[in-house]
Amino acid sequence: MKMAVTEGQRLCSISAVLAVLLGLLTISNGGTCDEQVPLILWTSEGISIPSQSPPAAGHIVGQQQLASYLEKALNVGPRNVVLFLQDKMSIEDFTIYGGAFGNKQDSVFPNLEGALMSSSSPLVLPAVSWPASNVVIGQLQDQLETSPLYMDPETLSQLRLNASSPALLVFRLPYGIGADLMSAKEILSGNDGVIGQVLSIMKTQSVPYTAIYTALQPSREAASLSLESDLGGGRSLLQTRGGYREKGRQREKQRRIEEEKTGIDSPVEFKEDENICILFWAKRLVVSILRNGQWNDHDLTPSTFGKGIKPELHGSSCDKTKSKLTLNYANVLGHSSFKLIFAMSQRHYQVSARRWFTLDAVELEYDGTKAIFNGSRNIYAPAEYSYRCESVTSFRWPLLVPRSSKDPANQWKVSFEDIQIQGFNVIGREFSYASDCAGFFSPGIWMGLMTSLLMVLVLAYGLHMIMQLHTMDRFDDPKGPAISVPQTE
Incomplete structure (x- = not known):
């Protein structure tokens, strides 16, 4: 591959965002990444917005900070927003299936990487708390002051967008794994194909846009297929797919047994x-x-x-x-x-x-x-x-x-x-x-507050009475004459 000194290095560095950057940040977030999802933001080709500094390694982006990132991007960037909302996603999806170890030909994200390479100011947030990503539609809806439109590529091809009026286009992407490890890779590859198809349609309409790719919940447990516990070590990785299917059936059976034990009915x-x-x-x-x-x-x-x-x-x-x-x-x-x-x-x-x-x-x-x-x-x-x-x-x-x-x-x-x-x-x-619906001041909290207040009042009264005590300045000597205290003194 031919490497130029300036532009080529920039493109390669952006291409490595999904693999290397996310992989490195995974190391620092490895203890709690099952509670976080990544978020990737970029603009259409030819649109430049001021770059925003990504958070430090190990920092978890909360709801308010995410709203600040989105607000800064939408204030100066295109207000036609294309939101790719996947059911589940974790950093491991990029490190496992994104060609993080040099095998770029095996990456399932060619369209996503191409979009980041063509964008002048992509933003990658590797660790966003999933409650914050769960309300990203509401945040975008409030900032754009428009209702979301749930779309598919076929519907988008018939829609005519206007660059002057904001639009929030939401594309739902599935994430569900079957009995073997390959199903997650196939689903992510299909989702990347949908992203490429949508971006191609947006390009034909010549309307600038801001694209966001994130998820509602983390997929760490599903994506790894519990490699640490279920597969039981390195030798289990050499098992056939039939072994994976058997383990999947066992997990499903165990889940049904647990639901029957708890007695919780479906909604x-x-x-x-x-x-x-x-x-x-x-x-x-x-x-x-x-x-x-x-x-x-x-x-x-x-x-x-x-x-x-x-x-x-x-x-x-x-x-x-x-x-x-x-x-x-x-x-x-x-x-x-x-x-x-x-x-x-x-x-x-x-x-x-x-x-x-x-x-x-x-x-x-x-x-x-x-x-x-x-x-x-x-x-x-x-x-x-x-x-x-x-x-x-x-x-x-x-x-x-x-x-x-x-x-x-x-x-x-x-x-x-x-x-x-x-x-x-x-x-x-x-x-x-x-x-x-539970309020902060429950009856138990009120009882604790009132009891504490009563004890403080009793303590304050006792301290006040102690401070009013005075030491006698005259003492009676039993061997001498009695002390006479005049009434006028």
Whole structure:
């Protein structure tokens, strides 16, 4: 390969970013890299932005620092952002499959390396905390003040972008490994092919762009296939692929056994266009109605969760701003038709400068009648998160309140124990990072503070009384005359 003194050295150094730089930083981050994901940012060919200094080796980029990096890049760079969001990714994916040890012909990232070589100011963040990368869509959405568009290369080819108006184009890339080690390499190679196809389409449109490649979660455990523990040393690496498949089947069987032991049921999933857009789970669902001065309870949990249980979800819907989960039941407290409805919405709030989702209402629809509980004042979370609470009720420390004094909801009580719900930005089949309803000052903390304050007051009073004591300045001598103290003295 011909090496020039100036330009050739620059290109080769950029080409080595994914392999050598990430590999070296892996050594310093090796203890905790399973909690971090890399992030790579570059601009289209011919676009120059001021270079930003990467963090020092071993430093983990948090949410605020990542927002600062993105803000500096977008303030002076193109505001058409192409986000390649992979399900899982770790530094090991580059060191193992990126030709880090001189075998560049085996690299699965030729398109990504070519994009970095053509960019004048690429930025590589080897260690970004995965909670920060999990909200990168929200950060870009707030800075660009536009909603994300989930795309594929075929849709992008039909879209006409405008350089003057910002756009956030999100391309989801899978990451899932099978029973052998080669499947991860094939998936990463396919993802790199998608990146190359998208960048080629962007080039034909002659619209400058800023590209970002990152992931939602680390893939260290999946990418390594637990080489340290499962393969048991160097000799195991010489086993055939059948051995890997057998180990994979054993791990899957062990996982199912553990799930059965824990007794945790799968959440309710609602799909729109084959994509899961609503997730809901609760340990216990109970509704009660007041009849003849007594509350009659009905437990909906066995009809909602459990092995082989699939509740009817017709009437559910979801889009970018509103979501509705409708659980249909039969023969509930004497009603032949009964629906439990969760109505959610999300929007951008100027004060907090971010998007939030709220549980607007919980509705009970039975035999043509609706009982509506409002929850928007108390039940909310960032749009990228899920909402989780140990107890959501309408009667004891209520988070749900009837819509009005005349609403039929006044004759009902609802109780959700250990509830978790997400109606937006669902990725895969797992809940996003949970925003818990528990406040900082719990009853236990208040009791500790009040007890401490009482002890401090008692101590202060005791010190004050001790400081008021005075030593006598006159003493009575039993052998001499008695001391006479005049009243005028």
